Amino acid sequence: MALNNAGTDLGETKGHENRDMVVIDGSLLEGGGQVLRIAVALSAIRGKAVKITNIRAGRKKPGLAEQHLKGLLLVRDMCNGELENAHLGSTEIIFRPGKITSGTFSSKISTAGSVSLLMQIAVPCALFAPGPCNFNLRGGTDADMAPPIDYLKIVTSEVFAHFGAKFETQVLQRGFFPKGGGEVNVKVDNIQTCLKPIILTQPGKIISIEGSVNVGGSCPIRVGHEFKQGAESLLLEEFGCKPNISVERFNAYCPGSSFLIVGKTSTGCIFGSSVISHRSKSPAQQGEEAVAELIKFLPGQSCLDSFAQDQIILPMSLAAGTSTVVCGPLTLHTQTAIEIVKQLSSAKFEVEKISEMIFRITCTGDPPVLAMDTQ
Ligand SMILES: Nc1ncnc2c1ncn2[C@@H]1O[C@H](COP(=O)(O)OP(=O)(O)OP(=O)(O)O)[C@@H](O)[C@H]1O
Structure with missing residues (x-):
């Protein structure tokens, strides 16, 4: 025991x-x-x-x-x-x-442990607070095996907006492996009535591809330009266009760099793919690999990338109505998320296989009763 x-x-x-x-x-x-x-x-x-x-x-x-x-x-x-x-x-x-409750909260991870994953647990709770919540979070902003902070800021926030959920992220300092030391402020607006169900079933046509390379600490800016070159060469080959990729230097506690490439479509779908620099590979090769991952979704039949897939299960389960999304094969993270929310709510999920690579997830949400609290 x-x-x-x-x-x-x-x-x-x-x-x-x-x-x-x-x-x-x-x-x-x-x-x-x-x-x-x-x-x-x-x-x-x-x-x-x-x-x-x-x-x-x-x-x-x-x-x-x-x-x-x-x-x-x-x-x-x-x-x-x-x-x-x-x-x-x-x-x-x-x-x-x-x-x-609403208010101001802070948390500090003393390693490069991910602040994005702190957001992953805190933001959904803050949506159900009686007023806005502000967070100051410190730790790793660009860590492996976790969403880079820009993914939360650009991709997750846009996907959450479909549910009527709004949060804003401001990156004050980048935190790379091994020291972390990054800092972000996050403001979450509480929902007024309920989360809306989402319908993401039409992939649409690509309307933009944009990327950003973040170079931090003593990492040479040349690394950022190499990321950009690698990404651009593959995009040029695939789509015949040179996307807008910015290279920016950030304050950071220890050197590192990261790259996020984002594609948007005419029907409001957004897809992100990222890499954190590793010594074992050249930045150009990693830039190319991030683009190759994005291309798997663009243009395709899926309406979400494979990371957003598991991250929408929780809000789908809380929405007031039936949500439907068309996505790629369910990741183990997505299957896990569905099992956990089923154990803690009466949300109903249905997964249909449309083809080898395309699936439809339907969820009838179980919205919680909002506490009309006074602070
Ligand atoms: N490159 C990425 N872009 C966006 N999201 C990511 C990326 N890598 C991982 N994620 C997300 O991060 C989460 C990782 O959850 P997971 O349980 O694996 O991690 P964890 O809390 O760090 O625990 P553990 O150390 O146990 O793996 C998932 O929601 C996954 O979708």
Whole structure:
């Protein structure tokens, strides 16, 4: 039996309050930090206590890493909730949410752990606050295996706008591996009534392709121009056009560079593909690879890239009505997200295979009752 910091049995400290607690197995499918973020965000939004076991059992080093722990503490603070057993390496936690409040919140990850993933847990909660929320978040802004901050700022924000959800991100300083030290401010407007269902079924025609290369710290600006060259050469070959790619220098705690390329279509679809520089490959080659990934979607039949696919499952489940999206084969992250939201809500999902590469996800949302709170 797991013990909390005080040495009492986990889950038994509050007696009858645990009766309605939902137990989520953190090893489910993808078995990563995403399970925790979705479960805890939904717990706060729906006011349901959760116990999460086997946290990150699917990862080499299971249990809470700093990014996950800081995300939990941030949501706890936003809703005056109670967290048990939340410490580095913990593989089992209990979260009892209070009411989500609006206001100003901050969080600092001392490594290059991703601030984008802090946003992934905090932004959905903030949408259901009684007023706007402002966040100051510090850590990694351009980290591997996580959305680069520009992806959140440009792609996720536009996809969320389809749901009527609005957030703005301002990057003050970039944080690259290994030191992090990036800083962003995020403003989230609370929703007034409900999240709207989305219909993203028509891929449309490409109307723009734009990219940005961020060069930080002592990383030579030449690296940024090489990213741009590699990306441009492939785009020229594929589409016969030279897109607008900016190369910008940012303050950063340690050297690094990143590249995001974004395509938009006439029907409001947006696709993003990114790379963080690695010594093992030339910047030109990485620029080309990011474009090659984007080209998989442009022009195609899918209305979302493979990352946005898992990130829309939570808002779809909370929307007041039926959402439909057409996308590529479901990623393991998407399948995991669907399973977790099904355990914490009555949202109904249906996945249809249209062809080998094209799928339709339909979700009848289970909108939470908004707390008409006074602060
Ligand atoms: N290049 C990228 N662009 C956009 N989103 C990304 C990118 N890479 C990863 N993501 C998103 O980041 C999230 C990663 O979740 P995941 O559970 O794998 O990560 P995690 O919390 O860092 O935990 P772990 O360390 O357990 O993997 C997913 O929502 C995924 O879509």
